[in-house]
Structures are given as structure tokens and as C-alpha cells.
Amino acid sequence: MMRIAAAILAAVLTLAAHADAPKIKIERGEACVAPTAQMRRDHMDMLLHQRDRTMRQGLREPRFSLKNCVDCHAARETGSVLGKDGFCSSCHEYAAVKMDCFECHTPLRQKRVAARP
Amino acid sequence: MNPDRREFLGWGAAAAAGAALAPGFRLIELAQARSPQEAASKLQRWGLLIDITKCADCDECVTACHEENGVTGHGRPATDAQWIRKVNLRDKRTGYAQTLPLMCQHCEHPPCVDVCPTGASFKRDDGIVLVDKHTCIGCRYCVLACPYGARSFIHEAVSGQKADVPRGKGTVESCTLCVHRVDRGETPACVEACNKDGGKAMAFGDLNDASAEIHRRLKSEPSSQIRADLALNTGVRYQGL
Numbered sequence: 574m575m576r577i578a579a580a581i582l583a584a585v586l587t588l589a590a591h592a593d594a595p596k597i598k599i600e601r602g603e604a605c606v607a608p609t610a611q612m613r614r615d616h617m618d619m620l621l622h623q624r625d626r627t628m629r630q631g632l633r634e635p636r637f638s639l640k641n642c643v644d645c646h647a648a649r650e651t652g653s654v655l656g657k658d659g660f661c662s663s664c665h666e667y668a669a670v671k672m673d674c675f676e677c678h679t680p681l682r683q684k685r686v687a688a689r690p
Numbered sequence: 691m692n693p694d695r696r697e698f699l700g701w702g703a704a705a706a707a708g709a710a711l712a713p714g715f716r717l718i719e720l721a722q723a724r725s726p727q728e729a730a731s732k733l734q735r736w737g738l739l740i741d742i743t744k745c746a747d748c749d750e751c752v753t754a755c756h757e758e759n760g761v762t763g764h765g766r767p768a769t770d771a772q773w774i775r776k777v778n779l780r781d782k783r784t785g786y787a788q789t790l791p792l793m794c795q796h797c798e799h800p801p802c803v804d805v806c807p808t809g810a811s812f813k814r815d816d817g818i819v820l821v822d823k824h825t826c827i828g829c830r831y832c833v834l835a836c837p838y839g840a841r842s843f844i845h846e847a848v849s850g851q852k853a854d855v856p857r858g859k860g861t862v863e864s865c866t867l868c869v870h871r872v873d874r875g876e877t878p879a880c881v882e883a884c885n886k887d888g889g890k891a892m893a894f895g896d897l898n899d900a901s902a903e904i905h906r907r908l909k910s911e912p913s914s915q916i917r918a919d920l921a922l923n924t925g926v927r928y929q930g931l
């Protein structure tokens with residue numbers, strides 16, 4: 574009985590995990606500032622650290638700059654990291670983690686995108 | 691040896707060491723344009739010198755500032771954000787009229803920093819007074835504390851911000867001396883516009899740099915601070931007031 578219940582639970586969990594999992598579209602993922610696994614786990618700490626250094630000390634280092642994140646990861650169609658399949662919003666909506674960044678910062682790419690090869 | 695005597699001897703030794711240095715040799719190098727990897731330094735103090743006898747009857751500085759920083763209003767002058775404004779003065783007895791641009795005066799002892807309960811209002815090492823909107827709770831104590839009325843509160847949700855100038859509802863903001871441009875080694879937008887299309891009344895520079903034009907002019911020409919009686923030692927100075 575227990576075994577059947579466990580099997581059903583596992584099946585349900587697997588389905589749930591795959592049904593709504595966010596489709597993360599990495600526009601330019603080949604040269605991020607850290608490996609993908611580390612970025613997924615630590616990006617908020619990197620941004621927080623950089624934020625205080627830039628604001629308080631005037632250090633505008635490009636490495637963990639939010640502006641550069643947006644420039645690489647904004648969607649090609651909308652030019653934004655927000656929206657339905659936006660790089661930031663797709664995952665954050667799935668994980669139900671509210672982000673405040675774009676209350677003030679622009680979610681739009683500033684650099685013009687090179688033409689697709 | 692009592693403490694006073696020890697201190698006196700210490701000062702004497704320091705003075706002797708200073709005198710022993712060869713002329714032209716500095717222990718601390720003069721401030722220069724920073725790289726992005728270099729923090730803002732106490733060696734510098736950014737400031738403005740505004741000659742209001744040259745200040746023309748235009749608002750090029752205001753337009754340029756609000757364009758550069760993406761400051762947009764809702765057509766409600768009482769509550770719309772204002773980073774810089776033109777103030778008209780008129781002597782009631784003689785009728786003599788003057789006009790001047792007024793913005794955050796980037797005080798050495800800023801009252802807005804004193805009253806801020808979260809530390810969001812702060813002075814950067816190079817003298818630029820800023821609001822850290824990440825920690826601003828929108829209490830508006832600084833708006834009341836500022837004797838120049840330089841701060842504005844954002845009442846409504848903002849969109850279309852400039853990438854270098856984040857702005858958002860529920861926080862206080864004011865002139866940043868175009869800190870993003872200064873960090874790139876440029877001059878503030880108001881100064882650039884005034885010297886291009888206006889009366890060439892505004893000058894920007896490092897008040898501590900003896901080779902800077904602003905330092906030379908402040909040393910050799912009369913200038914004044916607005917509300918000098920408050921002893922805030924403003925970074926923005928006026929001539930012809």
C-alpha cells in the first residue's frame with residue numbers, strides 16, 4: 574500500500590515539475606560572468622554586492638552590473654527581461670519570488686542587438 | 691612626558707618630515723579621472739560655480755537635466771519631481787530682477803543625511819549627496835530638512851527610466867550632479883547645456899584641485915553660498931548674487 578502511494582506521489586511530483594517549468598530563453602548564454610549553476614544559485618547575492626559598491630563607492634565595474642545582465646538577456650522580440658517569457662520574469666513567476674529591481678531600473682536593453690547570423 | 695608635550699613633539703616631527711620633501715613631490719597624488727574599478731575619493735570634491743550675471747532668461751539647464759535623467763512629470767507642478775529649477779529674484783524697492791538655477795547644493799554637512807532614519811541619504815566620498823533608493827523608505831524627512839527645497843518625492847509609478855538613472859515610486863530623489871556622467875569623466879548635463887545653448891554661466895569642477903578653473907576662480911573672485919549662515923559649506927557656489 575505504502576509503495577503504491579509513494580509511486581503515485583512521485584508520479585504527481587514529476588508531472589507537476591515538468592508541466593509548468595519555466596522555459597528559460599538564454600539569448601546570449603555562451604559567455605556569462607559565471608557558470609550557469611552558480612548564476613542560478615547566487616545571482617541575487619552578486620547583484621546585491623555590486624549594488625552597494627556602485628551606489629556607495631562609485632565603483633561601476635561591468636562584471637556584475639545589472640545593466641549588463643539586461644543587455645545580454647533581454648528577449649530579442651521585446652527587448653525586455655520582463656513579460657511572459659522574459660528571462661527574469663519567467664523563472665521568478667514560477668518560483669513565486671518577487672523582485673523589486675525593475676520598479677526603478679529599466680528592464681529594457683540599451684545596446685542594439687547584432688543581427689542574427 | 692605629559693600628553694600635551696608628546697602631542698606637540700609629534701606635530702613638530704610631522705612638520706619636519708613635510709619640509710624635508712623635495713619641492714614638487716607630493717605624498718598624495720592629485721586627483722585625476724577615475725577608472726570604473728576605482729572608488730570615489732575624498733581627495734576630490736565636485737562642485738559648481740554659477741555666475742548669475744551671465745544666467746540668461748532661458749531654461750536650457752532644466753530641460754537638459756530632466757532629459758538626461760528621464761525626469762518626467764504628469765502635468766501637476768505641485769507634485770511633479772523637480773531636480774533643478776529656475777528661481778527669479780526681484781528687489782522689491784528697486785525692481786532689480788535676477789534669475790538663477792537652484793538644485794541640490796551638495797553640502798559638506800548635509801541636513802538631509804543627518805535626518806535620514808535608514809542611512810539612504812548619504813554623501814559620497816567625493817562630496818556628491820545622493821539617495822540610495824534601495825534603502826529609502828519614502829519618509830520624506832529629508833524633503834523637509836533641506837533648506838533649498840531640492841528634494842522631490844515620486845508619488846506615482848514610473849516607466850521609461852534611463853538605464854543610468856533608476857527612478858521609482860515611493861522614494862525621494864534630487865540632483866545627483868549627474869553622477870553617472872561624472873564617473874565617466876564628463877560634466878553634468880546642465881553645465882553642458884548652459885555652455886552650449888545658454889548664457890555660459892555654469893562651471894563644473896573639483897573644488898580641491900588647485901589646477902582646476904573652478905578652484906582658481908573661487909580663490910581669486912568673489913562668490914557666495916545660498917544660506918551661508920547655516921554653515922553647510924555647499925558645493926554649489928554663486929557669483930553676482
